[in-house]
Amino acid sequence: MNRIVGWYGANPLHLLALLGCFALAAYAAVRLVSFQPITVAVWFLGAVIGHDLLLLPLYSVADRAIPAILRHQPTPMPTVAWINYVRVPAFLSGLLFIVWFPLILRLPAEYPLATALSPKPFLSHWLAVTAALWILSAFAFAFALRLRRARPEPPRRRHLHQPG
């Protein structure tokens, strides 16, 4: 028994839980793919690939590229770290786009006929919200800069050591 557990690499309950998981998942998956199995599988795997290998690398690269591109700015006066004043509005605007891109890009052709509503406002609404976010962020940055320049460097606090 111990040898089997040692070979498997975990508690037998771990195996039991996984077998239960796969049994239920298989029961549902057979029904999930019973019509158009290949297209459904493409959608399911596409969800993983689209997120893990496309969306996440893309936003990670963007997050790294922005400071790299804008790094060598002369700073004659005391300044504050600006990266989050770019990161936050970009994240929020991008998030809205990821969720609502079908309507923003007017992809659902049936929308106006089905709902009797106009497909037009979504793009302008998204742009307006995006603009508002950047303006808010700019104000917040200006405010932080003023605070920072109004008083001298605060003494650094003692580092907090926390166990993980």
Next chain:
Amino acid sequence: LTSVFGSVLLVGIVVLFITGLLSYAAYNPNLDVAVNDTTPDKGILGFYLFEWPTHPYWLYRLTQGVHVTLGFVLVPVLLAKLWSVIPKLFEWPPARSPAQLLERLSLLLLVGGAVFEFATGIINIQIWYVFPGSFYRLHFYGAWVFMAAFAAHVAFKIRTMVTALRARSLRVELRTDTAHTEPEPLDPDHLVSPAPAPPTISRRGALGMVGAGSLLLLLLAVGQSIGGSLRRLALLAPHGQDLGSGGPNDFQVNKTAADRGVLPEQAGQNWRLTLRGGPTPRVLTRTQLLALPQHTAHLPIACVEGWSTENQAWTGVRLRDLAQLAGIAEPHSVLVESLEQTGAFRSAALARNQILNPDSLLALEVNGAPLSMDHGSPARVIVPANPGVHNTKWVTLMTFRR
């Protein structure tokens, strides 16, 4: 951070799952499998089904509004959770034991299932039917695949999560700025970077950013479920605009008459309602229906897509009076059929409790005016707590069953 996002998702996804299961139950799939069940091959996955109640009348409006709006709120949390564990994807070697290999396979179902469920739901409510086949099949069976993996993942990781949550005080973290943010100590799961870059955002900053994303999505969507002046605030939601037609019929439409191919001529003078089920069919004109006792009920329209309207004042004939008229005093169910020729919801079966509720109507008027074509002229069903698509529009035939 992973543990904080994980704990939010643990609660949130359980609520999504339960409200999702309730939505399936709300269609009364077992009442008439051929008509009401969008997933008739469900097998044991329908083990929990029960007769959907008609009290309180706002029940479906609440459960489905929560399901859809909470789904939006959780999008940034899900993205953040996946972001925080992405180093594990590129771990090498991919598995050091059979246990790890199997667990990683289940993670494929977990991540695929999560993104699949969120994507199909979000795309469906934008009326963008690009996915293969019926949304109901994909979202229902996909949910079970996802929840199977989710349950195993929670069982394996809940101790890690609790330990990690206890290791840090939220109060201290909320007071720690970027300058004082220290990297995590190395962990046994190898999730922490051994050579972290200098921090550019504090933990409170990261939590705040994700929280702001959730709040923004909430603010820009919840109005389509609450209605009133808040509807205008749902700037990006599909039912965030006012219909703008003016008058008593000025409230949200799921599918218009033009979309469903129902012509005004069909709903005009020649329209008849046929009641079947009794010894002989009864055929009624609109005038004859208006001569029957009329009743008014204040009920919302609540769509599976999560949007809903405020209460509208519907006036018409009680369904139980129509059952009497058909010659069936003790109906078990009724099959309601529309003038629509095609579409998954051209007919619906209603259960006994839905027929007998005194507020269940075949409505001819709304807010004091005849129904508009888009709201189902000349007659539509309205039943308390019923999903919108089961409040059949353009009704032409009702078959009562004992």
